[in-house]
Amino acid sequence: MxxxxxxxxxxxxxxxxxxxxxxxxxxxxxxxxxxxxxxxxxxxxxxxxxxxxxxxxxxxxxxxxxxxxxxxxxxxxxxxxxxxxxxxxxxxxxxxxxxxxxxxxxxxxxxxxxxxxxxxxxxxxxxxxxxxxxxxxxxxxxxxxxxxxxxxxxxxxxxxxxxxxxxxxxxxxxxxxxxxxxxxxxxxxxxxxxxxxxxxxxxxxxxxxxxxxxxxxxxxxxxxxxxxxxxxxxxxxxxxxxxxxxxxxxxxxxxxxxxxxxxxxxxxxxxxxxxxxxxxxxxxxxxxxxxDLSVRVKQQCINAFEIAKFLEKHELVSKVIYPFLESHPHYERAKKQMRMGGAMISFELKGGYDAAVKLMNYFARHDTPMELAVSLGSVISYIQHPASMTHSEVPKEEKERMGITEELIRISVGLEGSRILIEALDEGIKLAHK
Structure with a gap:
């Protein structure tokens, strides 16, 4: 029944x-x-x-x-x-x-x-x-x-x-x-x-x-x-x-x-x-x-894939999570049910939380092509720190179980252009480790 x-x-x-x-x-x-x-x-x-x-x-x-x-x-x-x-x-x-x-x-x-x-x-x-x-x-x-x-x-x-x-x-x-x-x-x-x-x-x-x-x-x-x-x-x-x-x-x-x-x-x-x-x-x-949903999202996915590949090869990045990377644990599953890999990327920096804060503060500046903000899906790229922002109310032990670490950073990739975003990310990551 x-x-x-x-x-x-x-x-x-x-x-x-x-x-x-x-x-x-x-x-x-x-x-x-x-x-x-x-x-x-x-x-x-x-x-x-x-x-x-x-x-x-x-x-x-x-x-x-x-x-x-x-x-x-x-x-x-x-x-x-x-x-x-x-x-x-x-x-x-x-x-x-x-x-x-x-x-x-x-x-x-x-x-x-x-x-x-x-x-x-x-x-x-x-x-x-x-x-x-x-x-x-x-x-x-x-x-x-x-x-x-x-x-x-x-x-x-x-x-x-x-x-x-x-x-x-x-x-x-x-x-x-x-x-x-x-x-x-x-x-x-x-x-x-x-x-x-x-x-x-x-x-x-x-x-x-x-x-x-x-x-x-x-x-x-x-x-x-x-x-x-x-x-x-x-x-x-x-x-x-x-x-x-x-x-x-x-x-x-x-x-x-x-x-x-x-x-x-x-x-x-x-x-x-x-x-x-x-x-x-x-x-x-x-x-x-x-x-213009599909036109926007299609290009955002293309940009995100290029950025995810760049981050995966970066010597100062310890982990990259993107569904259409072969390193993703659910890569085959994602390919079966998603048209493209999406425009969201999560990654962890070497240097932990302190390096993550420095990177986010870099993008809080007005002369960088990304905003420090918690939303997503916009033509503007956003970067944020889930553990202290969007998921701050989740109990600490639950965040640990879920994999929401102190060094985890989330990016919503927009339409600024993958080359411009990659150049800015590279500069920001290097500055975060000085």
């Missing part, structure tokens, strides 16, 4: 329409969907008038005669036409194959739903609050510091226990599931933040299906261009649109995609009542910037 009322119908549709052998969308089709059919105006208003009392009644019942989302024209906390456009674009980028397969089968009911949120954490909180009850348990890999912190707070306050384990070890995940029957989901990032370990989405999905619980994949580090988790068997997909989808550090936002009945009957209630909906202007910014 499934733990979820929506599970059986979802699994039937998932097997028919979502999981497939083709793990990437055709690049030209992807680009066409990203560009869309025209950016909408900014509906910068909180309230929408109804055409009649009956129209208002139907919209609150979730019905619309005109075909648009009924909640997108009531009150902007429930939805907004500008946000509705972005929802459609993100949906197509992650799920165009599901649309095509369902249309070919003359499917009348939706398979996947999508909600755009005011932040990535808003998407994560909405998904997990809709999924978990007090006393439930969750498996979680190495994740963003605030996600980690949220789950630790929930355990203290609501009794929702999280098993923080190495989810890249599928056998360990299996063992944990066998020993803990209250687990109601597996949550992973892949590649993980900031260790860049790669979770095997297909293997984890096959495992969670047997236990009739969802696999939740935070796809922020890849964007839909590099990785499309539904094709590999994921059940719920999350993005911080702040990162690669926006690509210019001009807004904060998130996206949540999952089984239609779960999204409609469970997630949407928390979404509207918690107030995690974005402003129309933020949705417009993200809709505009998503149009």
């Amino acid at each position: 499934s733990k979820f009322a929506w599970w059986d119908k979802w699994i039937e549709k998932k097997k028919k329409y979502a999981k497939c052998d083709s793990i990437f969308a055709d690049e030209d089709v992807f680009n066409a969907k990203a560009v869309g059919t025209g950016l909408p105006p900014i509906y910068q208003k909180s309230t929408f008038n109804f055409q009649s009392a009956e129209d208002g009644k139907l919209r609150f019942l979730g019905k619309s005669k005109s075909g648009e989302r009924p909640y997108a024209r009531i009150y902007t906390r429930l939805g907004n036409p500008t946000t509705e456009y972005l929802e459609k674009v993100i949906f197509q980028l992650e799920c165009q194959h599901i649309i095509d397969n369902a249309l070919d089968a003359d499917e009348k009911e939706p398979t996947i739903g999508v909600l755009i949120t005011s932040s990535g954490m808003g998407a994560i909180s909405t998904a997990l609050m809709a999924l978990l009850d007090s006393g439930d348990e969750l498996i979680c890999g190495t994740v963003y510091g605030c996600t980690d912190s949220l789950l630790r707070h929930w355990e203290k306050k609501y009794g929702i226990k999280t098993h923080f384990i190495d989810t890249t070890d599928t056998e360990l995940v299996k063992k944990t599931l066998e020993e803990n029957p209250k687990i109601k989901g597996v949550y992973v990032e892949t590649p993980e933040n900031p260790t860049l370990k790669v979770n095997d989405i297909r293997a984890l999905a096959d495992l969670t299906e047997k236990y009739e619980i969802p696999l939740i994949v935070d796809n922020t580090f890849c964007s839909p261009y590099i990785q499309q988790p539904f094709r590999l068997g994921a059940d719920i997909v999350i993005h911080s649109t702040t990162k690669y989808i926006n690509g210019h550090s001009t807004s904060v936002g998130g996206a949540l995609l999952g089984p239609w009945e779960f999204m409609l009957n469970y997630a949407f209630g928390f979404y509207k009542d918690l107030g995690v909906t974005p402003s129309p202007f933020d949705s417009w910014l993200n809709a505009q910037n998503v149009q």
Whole structure:
């Protein structure tokens, strides 16, 4: 017996329409969907008038005669036409194959739903609050510091226990599931933040299906261009649109995609009542910037690969972590499920923490082509120190287990050009060791 009322119908549709052998969308089709059919105006208003009392009644019942989302024209906390456009674009980028397969089968009911949120954490909180009850348990890999912190707070306050384990070890995940029957989901990032370990989405999905619980994949580090988790068997997909989808550090936002009945009957209630909906202007910014997503990310990946190869050969660098380097422990896995290696690099300097601080302070200067900042995915390159910044709230012993060392540095590679960035990194690394 499934733990979820929506599970059986979802699994039937998932097997028919979502999981497939083709793990990437055709690049030209992807680009066409990203560009869309025209950016909408900014509906910068909180309230929408109804055409009649009956129209208002139907919209609150979730019905619309005109075909648009009924909640997108009531009150902007429930939805907004500008946000509705972005929802459609993100949906197509992650799920165009599901649309095509369902249309070919003359499917009348939706398979996947999508909600755009005011932040990535808003998407994560909405998904997990809709999924978990007090006393439930969750498996979680190495994740963003605030996600980690949220789950630790929930355990203290609501009794929702999280098993923080190495989810890249599928056998360990299996063992944990066998020993803990209250687990109601597996949550992973892949590649993980900031260790860049790669979770095997297909293997984890096959495992969670047997236990009739969802696999939740935070796809922020890849964007839909590099990785499309539904094709590999994921059940719920999350993005911080702040990162690669926006690509210019001009807004904060998130996206949540999952089984239609779960999204409609469970997630949407928390979404509207918690107030995690974005402003129309933020949705417009993200809709505009998503149009060149693949062009940006493709070049960022090319730059990152060149920089990773340079760092791997540098005499003052002790370790480089990049999924498409053959030295990466999950290199073969990454090649199977990622279109490119991504634009994130983590590395350790010889000289430890002191050298790392000197390197970061070098890039804090205004005359260097990188910024000391904690975000990622922008056309601007960012460098930061996870242990003292993004993952500072993670307990020390947990950071050690995860591999978040004091000397670990994380770079989000932008579009400044690999030669310029390599020259600056070389100068900064040498200065850090003087």
